[in-house]
Amino acid sequence: DAKTTQPNSMESNEEEPVHLPCNHSTISGTDYIHWYRQLPSQGPEYVIHGLTSNVNNRMASLAIAEDRKSSTLILHRATLRDAAVYYCILRATSYDKVIFGPGTSLSVIP
Amino acid sequence: DTGVSQDPRHKITKRGQNVTFRCDPISEHNRLYWYRQTLGQGPEFLTYFQNEAQLEKSRLLSDRFSAERPKGSFSTLEIQRTEQGDSAMYLCASSLGRRTGGGTEAFFGQGTRLTVV
Numbered sequence: 001d002a003k004t005t006q007p008n009s010m011e012s013n014e015e016e017p018v019h020l021p022c023n024h025s026t027i028s029g030t031d032y033i034h035w036y037r038q039l040p041s042q043g044p045e046y047v048i049h050g051l052t053s054n055v056n057n058r059m060a061s062l063a064i065a066e067d068r069k070s071s072t073l074i075l076h077r078a079t080l081r082d083a084a085v086y087y088c089i090l091r092a093t094s095y096d097k098v099i100f101g102p103g104t105s106l107s108v109i110p
Numbered sequence: 111d112t113g114v115s116q117d118p119r120h121k122i123t124k125r126g127q128n129v130t131f132r133c134d135p136i137s138e139h140n141r142l143y144w145y146r147q148t149l150g151q152g153p154e155f156l157t158y159f160q161n162e163a164q165l166e167k168s169r170l171l172s173d174r175f176s177a178e179r180p181k182g183s184f185s186t187l188e189i190q191r192t193e194q195g196d197s198a199m200y201l202c203a204s205s206l207g208r209r210t211g212g213g214t215e216a217f218f219g220q221g222t223r224l225t226v227v
Binding site: 034042100101 | 114143145151152153154155158166201203215216217218219220221
């Protein structure tokens with residue numbers, strides 16, 4: 001499985017944008033980049049995914065580098081409910097189990 | 111859509127006892143996954159099913175662990191002769207697997223927290 005590296009933790013002020021980085025230098029051409037998050041005492045939830053182009057949905061935006069070796073999850077306006085562990089994950093086309101790393105623990109300061 | 115449901119939410123058992131957890135996936139999802147998560151760590155993959163077939167098992171799944179998915183619907187995870195090291199959150203997820211594309215999202219349940227005393 002291709003690996004991803006993320007900072008262990010980040011802080012953001014409430015109502016400010018948050019940029020969560022992820023490096024995946026060994027990504028293969030068919031790997032999709034997925035982001036999940038896990039709120040305290042809950043199961044992980046899907047946030048967004050993409051292959052090559054930047055993606056937007058109601059939760060977040062995903063910016064993918066041109067060489068695909070890194071990506072950034074963007075929360076446009078952090079709220080206290082966004083405090084969670086965010087996982088950047090690669091999923092190949094041939095199988096789709098989700099393999100989690102340690103993730104980034106995001107704290108949101110009121 | 112009731113999502114993925116797991117039962118029980120919490121289980122306390124004595125060392126050496128057997129426990130069984132149940133997962134009900136989203137009804138049309140053909141893939142079902144089990145994960146284990148300990149405090150401060152990301153979820154660790156245990157096993158997954160495509161319909162009723164168990165397609166992959168992690169090295170983490172010792173002989174004391176067994177998972178089934180009869181008829182390709184709900185799944186059970188049994189742990190025999192529990193040990194204190196089995197204490198963890200056990201998560202179930204389901205997705206609609208396709209032969210091409212890695213773009214299918216997985217939906218997770220709330221998990222079963224097991225405490226072995």
